[in-house]
Amino acid sequence: MTNRTSLRVMVTGATGLIGAAITDALIRRGHDVVPAVREPVRAARRWPGRRAVAVDFATDVHAADWIPRLVGCDAVVNAAGIFREHGGSTFHAVHEAAPKALFEACMASRVGRVVQISALGADARAESAFHLSKRAADQALLSMPLDACVVRPSLVFSPDGASTRSFLALASLPWMPLPGGGEQRVQPLHLDDLVEAVVALVEAQRVPRTLDAVGPAAMSLRGYLSTLRAQLELPPSRVVGLPIGWMQAGARLLQRGRRQGFATDALRMLARGNIGSAAAITDVLGHPPRDAAHFIAPGQAQPLLMQARLRWLLPVLRLSIAVVWLGSGLVSMGLYPIADSLAMLERVGLESVLARGALYTAAALDLALGLSMLRPPPRWLLKLQAAVIIGYTAILTVALPEFWLHPFAPLLKNLPILAGLWILHEFRERE
Known part of the structure; x- marks a missing residue:
């Protein structure tokens, strides 16, 4: 690298959690950043006036796809990645084939520095498709005559990150259900430290070939969650x-769901441990990276606690409403005497075949609505x-106004259910 104050840096995956933070930091440092993203319009909204390049890691798997985009670039940071495959965005394409093509194009274009954001665990012991695909790209990069560094982050803490939100939700539970009691080893790193390290690597005269981006000390998963819980100002x-x-069986079941395709791999990686030496990143x-005990600023505690609790309280509310619908449907189907139900419908004005049809239609509707609530509904x-x-x-x-004054309040109970549906409607995007 040169001593130029301003560098032109292409950042792939610039609208992702890590890529966006790196892009912001490089811009603050005065660099000319080129976001390389799948949706340039989204990048333009975040960074008005900045030229974004449209790329697609599912299809841009040849060096020729990348060479025109690299004109004038001094450095490239590859922060593109996925945790679950969907459509053409496979681990092989996004983590291996497209990055290899990008690195070959960097070599042909004489790009001065390449920083590859990989993952801790993408090494010789890698087993998951996620880690294996990352490792393949890492090895390809390190075999090329490029001035490059492979950064392997551990668990990254960021309030905006999906994994962090999951950990905060776990930490906020009255009882924390953890696989094997939570003795797995982790070494979490704050996003700010990861970003600072990547910016330093872009600007440095010399860089290490690999960098384990980990926190200052290893701890158990149980200890990490307890640390987060303390920062949320909650008792032990x-x-x-x-x-x-049990966890593996549950993960395999969830694996069939579109939203949980990473479940089994995540468990496997957690069981293996996620630790390394903090000497290189220090x-x-x-300076040493931030200790996990100081991840959450005091002013962040209450907003994060509310978000964390909503993450599990909303599903509890949703499933409780599902039970009401399912219970109502089953009761109407025959758990409650059919004759008594038909007698009640007579008072509504329905008799004979019409009453029976209405009863079973309403019961079927209740059951269908109950089943629809087992997953977050539209x-x-x-x-x-x-x-x-x-x-x-x-x-x-x-027809039966006295039900408003019934001691079991069958109609009054509809009011909190309606309130619950309203809450779920307003917070739909949080589940």
Whole structure:
């Protein structure tokens, strides 16, 4: 690298969590950053006036795809990555084929510095498809005559990160259910330290070939969550150890779901441990990385605690409403005497075959709505449920007004259910 004050740096995956933070930091340092992203419009909204380059790691797997985009670039930071495969965005394409093509193009274009954001665990012991694909690209880069560094982050803490939000939610539970009691070893790193290290690597005259980006000390997963819990200003929590076999079975079940394709690999990587030496990153930063006990600033504690609790309280609310619908449907199907149900419908104005048809239709609708709530439903379905409840309530108010004064409050209970549906509707994007 040269001693130029300003460098032109292409950052791939610039709208992702890590890529965006690196882009922001490089811009603050006065560098000319070229975000290379799948959706340039999104990048333009975040960085107005900055030229973004459209790329697609699912298809840009030849050096010729990248060479025109690298004109004038002094450095490249590859922060593109996925945790779950979807469509053409496979681990092989996004982590291996496209990065190899990019690195070959960097070599052909004489790019002065390449920083590859990999992952801790992408080494000779790698087993998961995620780690194996990362390792393949890392090895390809290190075999080329490029001035390059492979950065391998451990768990990265950022309030905006999906994994961090999951850990904070776990830490906020009254009891923390952890695989094997949470004795797995982790070494979390704050995003700010990772970004500072990457910027230093871009600007440095010389860089190490690899860098384990880890926190200052290893700890158990249980200890990490307890540390987060203390920073959320919560008292100590009891840990509930879950058998690893149960967790693996549950992960395989979730693996079938579109949103949880990374579940089994995540468990495997967690069981292996996620630690390394902090000496190299301390040298790059010029100071030790932030201790996990200081990840959350005091002013952040309450907002983060609210977000963390919503992450599990919303599913609890959703599933409780599912139980109400399913219970109502099963009761109407015959758990409650059919004759008594038909007698009630007679008072509403329905008799004989019509009453029986209405009973079973309503029961089937209740069961369908209950099943729909086992997973986060779209907002229109939440509105439909509210409309059904309001309809039921209106009919019974006219035909059986005494139910408002019934000691078991069958109609009054509809009000908190409607409030629950409203809450789920407003917070739909959080689940």
